Amino acid sequence: MAKILGNFHFALLIGILLLIAAMFGLHGAQIGDGAYWAQWLRYVHVFAGILWIGLLYYFNFVQIPTMPKVPAELKPGVSKYIAPAALFWFRWAALATVILGLLTAEMQQGGYLARAFTLSDGYRTIGIGMWLGLIMAANVWFIIWPNQKRALGIVASEDAVKAKSATTAMMASRTNLILSIPMLYCMVAQAHIGG
Known part of the structure; x- marks a missing residue:
């Protein structure tokens, strides 16, 4: 086994x-029914979202708080192997979640993407969740990942730049942690409470 x-x-x-x-x-x-595949797309969207947010929570609940306690000689094991692998899945899961979410919104109920983005009646809750998710994905790709590349030494940088980049990446990650809580509420509430 x-x-x-x-x-x-x-x-x-x-x-x-x-x-x-x-x-x-x-x-x-x-x-064979198109409605089945629209729901299947939602399943794949949720799967990608669990991977993304699960890694966000791993970073914020486990890795960031634990790193100061890790002996200096063991830190390279995290910074050279674990963190880069986790960040790979983190950033691509974020992108997959957004793309699949947008496709799901367009394929569900005659397509509600435009109504959600404009926070129209009946779609305000999911729309807020979508906007929060887009902000979070932008944080991943445009703030967290570029700064983590410097902090982890994937891109050569001076020690002062690495330290500043690590702080910036952590603050963006904490911002995503904060935003994830109402985002998840909005995603679940739309389906079970309404817009």
């Missing part, structure tokens, strides 16, 4: 095969 579950790619493949089995086993008759 350790050989199966010890291999990330194999475990992921098993999860995807189980997803396909669930799709065909539970909803095989509906798979």
